[in-house]
Amino acid sequence: MKIINIAKDFSKFPIGRNREDGESSGEEFRDSLLFPILLDSDDEILIDMDGTEGYGNSFIEEAFGGLVRKLKKEKMPVERYISRLTFKSVVNPKYKEKALDAINNAKNS
Amino acid sequence: MRNNVLKINRGTGNKHKKNKKQIENRRSIAMFFKRLKRKNKKPATQTKSKKTLLANKAKGKNITIVPPPVWSFINNPDETISVLSQLNEKIRCKTPIQLDISKCTQICPGVLLHIVALMRNLRQKGVEYSITGNLPKAEACKKYVLNSGFLGYVKSNKLSFNEHYFGLKTGRNNDGKIVAELLQFIRKSFKYDDNKNTQEEYDALAEMVANSTEHAYKNKSDIGSEWLAIAYYSERRAEIDIAFLDTGVGIPATVKLNYRDRLSALYNLTLKPSDSELLRSSFKGDFRTKTGEKWRGRGLKDISKYATNSWVSKMFSFSGQAFCNLKTLEVSEPSKKITGTVYIWSIKKR
Numbered sequence: 001m002k003i004i005n006i007a008k009d010f011s012k013f014p015i016g017r018n019r020e021d022g023e024s025s026g027e028e029f030r031d032s033l034l035f036p037i038l039l040d041s042d043d044e045i046l047i048d049m050d051g052t053e054g055y056g057n058s059f060i061e062e063a064f065g066g067l068v069r070k071l072k073k074e075k076m077p078v079e080r081y082i083s084r085l086t087f088k089s090v091v092n093p094k095y096k097e098k099a100l101d102a103i104n105n106a107k108n109s
Numbered sequence: 110m111r112n113n114v115l116k117i118n119r120g121t122g123n124k125h126k127k128n129k130k131q132i133e134n135r136r137s138i139a140m141f142f143k144r145l146k147r148k149n150k151k152p153a154t155q156t157k158s159k160k161t162l163l164a165n166k167a168k169g170k171n172i173t174i175v176p177p178p179v180w181s182f183i184n185n186p187d188e189t190i191s192v193l194s195q196l197n198e199k200i201r202c203k204t205p206i207q208l209d210i211s212k213c214t215q216i217c218p219g220v221l222l223h224i225v226a227l228m229r230n231l232r233q234k235g236v237e238y239s240i241t242g243n244l245p246k247a248e249a250c251k252k253y254v255l256n257s258g259f260l261g262y263v264k265s266n267k268l269s270f271n272e273h274y275f276g277l278k279t280g281r282n283n284d285g286k287i288v289a290e291l292l293q294f295i296r297k298s299f300k301y302d303d304n305k306n307t308q309e310e311y312d313a314l315a316e317m318v319a320n321s322t323e324h325a326y327k328n329k330s331d332i333g334s335e336w337l338a339i340a341y342y343s344e345r346r347a348e349i350d351i352a353f354l355d356t357g358v359g360i361p362a363t364v365k366l367n368y369r370d371r372l373s374a375l376y377n378l379t380l381k382p383s384d385s386e387l388l389r390s391s392f393k394g395d396f397r398t399k400t401g402e403k404w405r406g407r408g409l410k411d412i413s414k415y416a417t418n419s420w421v422s423k424m425f426s427f428s429g430q431a432f433c434n435l436k437t438l439e440v441s442e443p444s445k446k447i448t449g450t451v452y453i454w455s456i457k458k459r
Contacts, residue, residue, distance in 0.1 A: 013285025015315045021322045022283030053289050054311025057408045059321040092308050 001044045002037060007051030009033060017058040026062025034067060038081055049089040049096065060095065065102035078107065116298070158456070161203040161237075170366045172199060173207040181217035182453055183425055186432055187443045193223050194445040200227065200238050209240035214250055218352035219427070219451045221259045225277060226337055226356045228262065230377070273298065275340035283322050288314045291340060291351070297374065298342035298349055299458040314353065315403060315416040316340075316408040317452055321355035324363050348422060350454045354450035359386040360409070361429035385440035386430035390434055392426070416454065424454035 006014060010033055011024035025088045037045060049055070071078045084105060089096035174196055177188040198204055210216065231238050242263075245251045258276030275294040279289050291314065292307045301307070321336040336355040343350065352424070357363075361384040382390075394410030416424035416435035424435040428450040433440045435454075 011151065011285070013289050015285035016319045017323060021319070022285075024285055025283060052284065052308075053292060054308035054315060056312055056315030057411050058316070058323070061407070064283050082450030091306060 001046055002041070003048060004033060004037065004047045005048040005051065007048075012052050012072055013065075014052055014055050014059045024059075026059040026066060026075065029059070030063045030067050030070065034063065035070065038067075038084070042084070045086050046085065047085060047087050047099070049087060049099070050091045054092075054099075060074040060098045061102045064099045064105035065101075068106035072106075082107075092106065094108055116405050137456075142278050147282055147383070169412055171205040171207060173209055175209045176213055176216075178212050179215045180213050180220050181215050182219040182427055182432070182451060183217060183423065184215065186427070186441070189217075189220060190427070190443045190445050191446050193220065193447070195320060196224070197227060197448065200231065200240065201236075203237065205239040206241070208240055210254075211243050211246050213245040214247040216245070216250055216254060217453060218257065218350055218405060219340060219453045221254070221257055222277065222337045222352050222354040222451070223448075225259060225262045226335075226354055229279070229335070230356060254339065273342040273344065275338075277337060277339045279361065280318065280335045281322075281335045283315075283318055285311075285315065287338070291338060292341055294342075295349055295456070299383040301458075305459075307424060309415055313412050317353045318410050320408055321357060321450070324357070346455075350453070350455050353452045354449060358414065359384075359429040360426075361431060361446070361448055364391055383431070383442060384429035384446075385433070385442045388428055388433045389438055389440045392435060392438060412452075420457045420459045422455045422457055424452070427451045427453075 004010075006029070006062050014024050014029065014053055015027070016025045019025050020030050034045075034047075042081060057076075061062055068082065085103075087096040087099050089099075135265060171264075174192060176192045177185055179185040180189055182189050190236065196206065196208070228238070228240075244254060257272045261276065275291055278290070282352050288311055294309055295301070295307055295310060296305060297301075318336060334357065336353065338351070338353045340349055340351045342348075354364065364387045391409045392413035393414075412426075413435045415421065421436070426433050426435055427447050430446040431440055431442050
């Protein structure tokens with residue numbers, strides 16, 4: 001299993017949706033870290049959301065909902081990739097819920 | 110009395126900083142100097158602006174604006190917005206202004222942010238203006254203005270800093286580090302240990318910053334498209350007052366632009382929804398479905414959800430011609446519009 005600790009591997013201050021609007025955006029996390037790791041092997045990936053200052057809704061939605069949209073756009077099997085993701089958010093469980101929500105909404109839209 | 114007078118500075122025009130990237134991209138040194146010369150040439154409007162300002166000064170066309178004693182968005186919204194609107198209007202007419210705040214007993218952080226935003230906006234656009242002013246006579250109010258960081262944005266020798274103030278900060282994009290600095294101020298003021306969770310504050314502020322950066326301005330590269338934040342710790346109340354402002358199009362206008370289809374479904378087409386209805390609906394989360402982008406528009410609902418936390422003693426948003434109590438989602442309409450969006454709230458120690 002591979003572990004992505006957002007605070008250590010990406011940023012303690014994740015914020016915003018798009019790369020053009022500033023550093024540490026959901027798009028940057030998705031495209032520069034999550035997506036390449038997802039393609040790199042068939043391992044399960046644990047996304048550790050603890051340790052950051054927090055998350056805006058835009059970041060979570062673009063990172064995870066945006067991942068589903070990206071997979072769809074690339075005509076890749078969404079379920080096969082997404083089923084390998086698990087989330088850990090002990091300090092604030094709502095972040096895990098939001099990430100799963102974003103994924104489900106993007107799948108259904 | 111003389112010591113009590115501070116001069117709020119006049120616009121200084123465009124200050125051009127050499128941008129390394131730009132320089133690298135220039136084809137030749139000659140081209141570079143040619144362009145630099147062209148860039149440094151003051152725009153015609155600036156000269157005209159200065160001339161008009163000087164002419165108005167010479168003719169003695171100064172006006173004195175006297176804000177109400179309680180110059181506060183929360184405690185006196187109608188008069189507060191009305192005076193800010195007058196200030197905005199007169200300053201743009203190149204009328205030299207004397208801002209007499211000597212009788213003010215209360216000035217809210219949102220007002221200070223608004224004045225600074227107005228001046229920064231004009232300065233960045235190279236528009237000449239002149240405001241002179243004084244300080245409040247009421248000691249607490251005077252102390253508040255002196256320590257808020259406001260005077261750092263005007264020409265004054267009275268600048269002072271105090272650990273109870275998170276000096277006024279500005280940003281142009283999604284900058285989580287400034288948000289984190291504000292959290293650090295909250296932790297320090299409330300004497301929280303390092304492990305204390307302030308993620309709820311971060312999430313709310315991150316949403317405000319993201320909304321400002323992504324939705325408030327029609328053109329993100331426009332001059333003046335920035336956000337401002339300020340905070341103050343009141344020992345007496347054991348509360349921190351925070352204000353956040355952008356000078357964009359405002360939430361009701363964004364909703365009108367982005368959610369036309371949804372609006373038709375929510376409201377009878379023959380009736381034009383008021384700004385207050387739009388503001389309340391936005392914070393309720395009614396505008397989550399933007400045609401083609403079903404995943405957008407949840408941030409405002411998250412902000413109003415944050416307001417319901419027990420440690421948030423009050424939280425308001427002012428935008429367009431409306432203001433909303435975010436704890437109760439009650440809305441009202443002042444007689445004048447406000448430029449952009451202001452959030453003002455107070456938090457207690459958890």
